[in-house]
Amino acid sequence: MKSFRMALLGTALLAAAPALAQPAPAAGGPPARGERGPGAIFNQIDRDRDGKVTWDEAWVYVQQRFTTADRDHDGGLTQEELAAAFPRRGQAGAQTPADRGQGAGRTQMLGMMFRGLDANRDGKVTLEEIRPAAEARFRGFDANGDGAVARDELPRRPRHHRHGHGQGQQPAPAQGGEAPAARPPG
Template identity: 30%
Template sequence: MTKATLPLIALIGAATSALAQPVPHEHAGRLFFSPMGEPFRDAPDNAEAWFAQADTNHDGKITLAEFRADAMRFFAILDRDHDHEIGPEEIEHYEQVIAPETGITGGGPIDENFGHPIQDNGDGSAPESKPKFDPAGQGVTPYSYLALPEPVIAADTDFNRGVSEQEFLAAASRRFALLDVNHDGAITRDELPKLGGGDNRAARPPKHGMKPPRE
């Protein structure tokens, strides 16, 4: 092999590597909240990560049974004391720790990195990220298919500041029906709306200072 051939080999290798890169999906790298309120932050395509997770038999569609099973898997994560209800303290943990993007508890500023809570620098000085408020009360709606600013408490239909298994399952069934546009008993990728709740399938975001809507 001559020295003259080395640049050509390097060029061919670079071109092959570039061709091997996947074409980014429209949701690539974007924060996503599942219809039941589970955040996805770290996948190359967070919306696709949720779909692939819920589609347990990998046939390209999510049935009602799969949708409800995925909902109850997340319910088990939220039900930290395993009493079959997401109680007030667990709701607060969801709103403050798991999904601060809801903007429900505390009402303080959130930073520009998709709403992660602002922390100081440890010496009392202000962080570099600029605070951003949510005066419209949109919560997680910009990162979800449904216009539910706080998707977990929205399932609290008896207004007791807790969500039972039955309430969560009922909410899952209602949300599945909203997303199953052609009513064939399965959700496919092409049925899903654009992120941001743009088609307003669930409920309008509340006015500032109001609690999120129930379904």
């Protein structure tokens, strides 16, 4: 999950919190040069620059992202508007799990996100439908329960190792010359 992002449109994406949690140029200024992911979004949401994001700051950000995504300004996002709010991989701001998917997989992920947010099944997602997901997401980030998310409460990106054992490979033989016994699949 590479998003504080996912701030606050919602996932599970929820999901839309994430969609809306993508960087928005007008929300708190541009990220520092080269900064990406949760830290860059954190900086945009932390409007008073106190090192913490409150629910009020997060909700303002979600509303701004919603307004930007609502291209026809009717107060609801269609699945197409939601998809447009998630740039594809390689485009600026592509940071969510849906962004990393390609083709049909990306479309399927966005469809799941949309259906999860469209509580009344009317084909549009409103701010009222997004708010519970965004609040739940915010509470999930607020590890110490103080009502604010500090930078150290953001999820860490997993480290990717270039070296290591791939699936199905045996570890190098131990000093005694025998490889350890393989574990049974399970």
